[in-house]
Amino acid sequence: MFDDPSSRMPTPPTEKPQETPAVSAALARFRACRWYRAAEDSMPECCCHRDVLPLAGATGFDPEAWCPDCTFYKVRRTPRKRTTDDYGY
Numbered sequence: 001m002f003d004d005p006s007s008r009m010p011t012p013p014t015e016k017p018q019e020t021p022a023v024s025a026a027l028a029r030f031r032a033c034r035w036y037r038a039a040e041d042s043m044p045e046c047c048c049h050r051d052v053l054p055l056a057g058a059t060g061f062d063p064e065a066w067c068p069d070c071t072f073y074k075v076r077r078t079p080r081k082r083t084t085d086d087y088g089y
Helices: 025-031
Strands: none
């Protein structure tokens, strides 16, 4: 009665854990840079520095070519909250 193969529950496929690709040092440095522009709409992420953008462009930017020894690299900082003493009244 229960030997009909069509009535058996299919076994779920075994899922392999998805491996996250390792981020290169250049890509990590690029994403921590002040000049990093995140991807928007159809534009990929790129460097928005005024000297890099005309040469590399927004669509053809390669962090492996620019970021390892970039002289324009600046660490992105979060602004600190100013107190009323900082305004200098």
